[in-house]
Amino acid sequence: MAQVTADTTTGDVLGDVLAELAELQDPKVRAVNANHGDDHGVNLSRLRDVAKRLKTQPPLAHDLWATGDSAARLVSVLICRPKALDQDELDAMLRDAGTPKVQDWLVNYVVKKNPHVQALRVLWFDDSDPVVASAGWALTTDRVAKSPDDLDLPGLLDRIEAEMTEAPDRLQWAMNHCLAQIGIEHAEYRARALDIGERLQVLKDYPTPPGCTSPYAPIWITEMVRRQQPR
Structure with a gap:
């Protein structure tokens, strides 16, 4: 053809x-x-x-x-x-x-x-459909890295700590990414992000191919921060 x-x-x-x-x-x-x-x-x-x-x-x-x-x-x-x-x-x-x-x-x-990205982020963040909510969390994670000024980072950590363990898979993955991003990008919240990850142990046993970084937040955060250090 x-x-x-x-x-x-x-x-x-x-x-x-x-x-x-x-x-x-x-x-x-x-x-x-x-x-x-x-x-x-x-x-x-x-x-x-x-x-x-x-x-x-x-x-x-x-x-x-x-x-x-x-x-x-x-x-x-x-x-x-x-x-x-x-x-x-x-x-x-x-x-x-x-x-x-x-x-x-x-x-x-x-x-x-x-x-309309920010309006959609807010609209989707607390949606009753966990797949839609995961999109709101993904957009929030993007903000955590690029423009966090008006985000309530401690509040996000509170939500993750309270809800991530029982969240459906897609939403859990998105919340875990947000947790890791907060720990990677914001040194003042890194200890708390690591603590949450270690206690909840979400994705701790996720199979990770050789050469890739585990999505388990404590490993992810630690590895990405290490890569940011000057050599």
């Missing part, structure tokens, strides 16, 4: 993209992704190549998202115009994202570049 490009006739492009993504499906990739709750089998590097050829195309991005297909939605995220989407659209998209990878890409590649 011919590769789809940004110059493909508008009437044909959606079908062509879907056909190309279908050809790129790999059962081995699908099996690996299924272990993480995802339901597509396209190698992400090859998927990015498709999006790179298409370039920014908001109408096509809309149509790809509407298919409900995870691989198509990942391409949609890469070819949309993030600043053009309004708050209600992004809220609906997140709630309909369906799989962890689509949600993560939507938050990182679209929502973080959107002018």
